[in-house]
Amino acid sequence: MKMGYSNAVSLRFCHFFLQQLGGAKFSLTLLNSVRRFLSCWLFCESEVIQTVVFYFSEGFFYILVKMKTQKDVNENGVYSEAKEPDRTQQSNGVPPARLESRRWLILFLFTFYSLSNAYQWIQYGIINNIFMKFYGVDGFSVDWLSMVYMLVYIPFIFPVTWLLDVKGLRVTALVANALNCAGTWIKVASARSDMFWVTMLGQLFSAVAQVFILGLPARIAGVWFGADEVSTACSIGVFGNQMGIAIGFLLPPILVPNGNDMNELAHNIRVMFYISAGVATFIFVLVAIVFEETPENPPSLSQAQARSTCADKYSYTASIFRLLVNKPFMLLVISYGLNVGCFYAVSTLLNRMIIEHYPGEEVNAGRIGLTIVTAGMGGSLICGIWLDKTKTYKLTTLIVYVLTLVGMLVYAFTLNLGHLWVVFVTAGVLGFFMTGYLPLGFEFAVELTYPESEGTSSGLLNCSAQIFGIIFTIGQGKIMDRWGTFAGNIFLCIFLLIGTIMTGNKSIKITADDLEDVVAPSNIPEEEKAVK
Numbered sequence: 001m002k003m004g005y006s007n008a009v010s011l012r013f014c015h016f017f018l019q020q021l022g023g024a025k026f027s028l029t030l031l032n033s034v035r036r037f038l039s040c041w042l043f044c045e046s047e048v049i050q051t052v053v054f055y056f057s058e059g060f061f062y063i064l065v066k067m068k069t070q071k072d073v074n075e076n077g078v079y080s081e082a083k084e085p086d087r088t089q090q091s092n093g094v095p096p097a098r099l100e101s102r103r104w105l106i107l108f109l110f111t112f113y114s115l116s117n118a119y120q121w122i123q124y125g126i127i128n129n130i131f132m133k134f135y136g137v138d139g140f141s142v143d144w145l146s147m148v149y150m151l152v153y154i155p156f157i158f159p160v161t162w163l164l165d166v167k168g169l170r171v172t173a174l175v176a177n178a179l180n181c182a183g184t185w186i187k188v189a190s191a192r193s194d195m196f197w198v199t200m201l202g203q204l205f206s207a208v209a210q211v212f213i214l215g216l217p218a219r220i221a222g223v224w225f226g227a228d229e230v231s232t233a234c235s236i237g238v239f240g241n242q243m244g245i246a247i248g249f250l251l252p253p254i255l256v257p258n259g260n261d262m263n264e265l266a267h268n269i270r271v272m273f274y275i276s277a278g279v280a281t282f283i284f285v286l287v288a289i290v291f292e293e294t295p296e297n298p299p300s301l302s303q304a305q306a307r308s309t310c311a312d313k314y315s316y317t318a319s320i321f322r323l324l325v326n327k328p329f330m331l332l333v334i335s336y337g338l339n340v341g342c343f344y345a346v347s348t349l350l351n352r353m354i355i356e357h358y359p360g361e362e363v364n365a366g367r368i369g370l371t372i373v374t375a376g377m378g379g380s381l382i383c384g385i386w387l388d389k390t391k392t393y394k395l396t397t398l399i400v401y402v403l404t405l406v407g408m409l410v411y412a413f414t415l416n417l418g419h420l421w422v423v424f425v426t427a428g429v430l431g432f433f434m435t436g437y438l439p440l441g442f443e444f445a446v447e448l449t450y451p452e453s454e455g456t457s458s459g460l461l462n463c464s465a466q467i468f469g470i471i472f473t474i475g476q477g478k479i480m481d482r483w484g485t486f487a488g489n490i491f492l493c494i495f496l497l498i499g500t501i502m503t504g505n506k507s508i509k510i511t512a513d514d515l516e517d518v519v520a521p522s523n524i525p526e527e528e529k530a531v532k
Helices: 005-022 024-041 047-076 104-121 125-135 139-165 169-188 198-213 216-226 230-255 262-290 303-307 316-324 327-357 362-390 393-417 420-434 437-449 454-483 486-505 512-519 526-531
Strands: none
Touching: 005 047, 024 125, 104 125, 104 139, 104 169, 104 198, 104 216, 104 230, 104 262, 125 139, 125 230, 125 262, 125 327, 125 362, 125 526, 139 169, 139 198, 139 316, 139 327, 139 454, 169 198, 169 216, 169 262, 216 230, 216 437, 216 454, 230 262, 230 327, 230 362, 230 437, 327 362, 327 393, 327 420, 327 437, 327 454, 327 486, 362 393, 362 420, 362 437, 393 437, 393 486, 437 454, 454 486
């Protein structure tokens, strides 16, 4: 295959970046390997897919080069990015707080590998009927390709959060990408009708990788970003997961159209798996080269204080116990699990809902899923910016929860009207609030549990979501089989109502003293508090 204009431009960016990173010889050697790899991997004849892939890499390499150039100029003293006021080192040994431009590179790199993993979660469920036919299994078996993500999370979350606290962000990121990459290549070998167990094995690897990913947005935001950027950074981190789900809704119905020719289905499924494997491998290499543990300077006063605290004083078991006896946090854990569990159930069963009322509309089922998640990404970013400005965690969370319940009721009552455009509109409204709630839960948990580790509190939230996700997916699926989609959606509305009542509970609140402790911990000198 000849390398086109887009490919050549992308490789020039690669060359410039690698030359900056490791010298010209290293650049040319690795670049030739990349060229050969791309020639083998992008064997499909679709110019659209090639263009999308290469412009994606082109833009990402531009970001990398931009960040590295800024870093080099800063070190030479020629240019300096606007930063927080420099905090001189205190007598108690607390280092100065300062923002670094690399924080955006680390965040976007996390966003991309979260995207790669989340895409694989839904790539089977959105074309459920096609995989049923290809592998000769029932719909419940295909549903488990999605639910395995939820099931694996529950036993693995505690050892993974312990690893995050002990070994840090870089080790966690490397393990996550290694598992994710391995899962994608195992699935490449499963593009045969008698290899369902192999595709389940590959999905199992990807599911374990997810455990190392879901709880990281709040941790990365806290370690790399200033106090007035944390909510926005957390929202962008969650954005990557949502973007992966959105692509998972959109691409599989396009890459694997329904048909009766099993050889053609096998070819299309193999192409889809190769694309997943190529992207995951590319991101794995970038993480291994670029991803860093912490910034040289802490980004906030609370992080500066955390660095000066002796690590021996931290007990993971004691931290878990303190969280479990924190009543406001545990109420949030349950209400968060109810909301996100409903989202998991709707996403997993969306193909079945749409096909029942609109036969042959697999592609539009994917587009409806895309609408849900895309609207939710907008909701996430807006909520994150709003929280950074107002700090109204309880009120914002309650309003979003109420509107999620309203959106679910409207979706349930309009799904069977026979007008796809109505489903698109109601699904978009539902997605804006339902998936827009995700970063709200993370940030609210951090405020309720400070100074506990963000990874631990996020892990418990996600564990609750996985448990309820399994229960709701199985329960709604069985109800749909017996009484139809309307009854299944009302089943979810009942639990969203329960979650709304729990979110409005007066026990879940943040006082002014709590916010003061988050911004300026009590053991930081008074003069630093005054500066803040």
